[in-house]
Amino acid sequence: MNLQSRTEDGILVLTPDTTRIDASSAVYLKDQFRASTEGVSGRIVMDLGDVNFVDSSGLGAIVSALKVLKDRKLELAGLTPVVAKVFKLTCMDQVFIIHNDIDSALLAKDADAA
């Protein structure tokens, strides 16, 4: 798994190029997130629009990504049904800023406008 990185309107957009974030890809996500976000001070959005499955290891890796940012926020966009369910059941939907899709994330004026 690779975490694709691009900047749009000053927002760092990270896109995992996989449809599953599970035990086999979680470790790559964590490492690549750390590398991609080093020195970045603006908003950071992870686009999960193509990800149709996240297991507990993948969820753990996304939580660890948030912790890398310390007091800053991590925004997630485009949660597909199973992914949204896993976040909701574990209450992790409350610790991230979640946007319906990447377009609405980019249109939001700031992280708190979700």
Added chain:
Amino acid sequence: MDPQIYQCRAGIDCFGATIEGIVAQIADSGRYSAQTSENAHVVLAEVLNNIFEHSYGGETGGHIQLSLFLEDDGIYIETLDFGLPMPGLAIPSPTLPDPGIRTEDLPEGGFGWYLIHTLAPSPQYLRRGNTNILRFTVK
């Protein structure tokens, strides 16, 4: 109805394809709601991960036999593996952290059994000889 029986070699790189194949079969049967299929997907993934990581110690892995019973009142899943017994011969039942917890204290694990208990209530565990038997029902 006779079960579908899958034999797999525990290994994190092969689970995705195995699980997606099973989930496609559940969906193709046309007998279950999208919600039930989604729940089965999550439960299967967590169960196989747990066997790989804990029963087989997360390294080379070992053999898992998975039986899937597609019944009118739900999906019944049974796994057999030949790894280590569950600690205390009991299924763990972790709880979620306090939602007001600080970011730095958020857990990065422990979600797997929580998800299983939520989506497949009352999972069963038996140890017979050198075999672990786990049973789950998803409705």
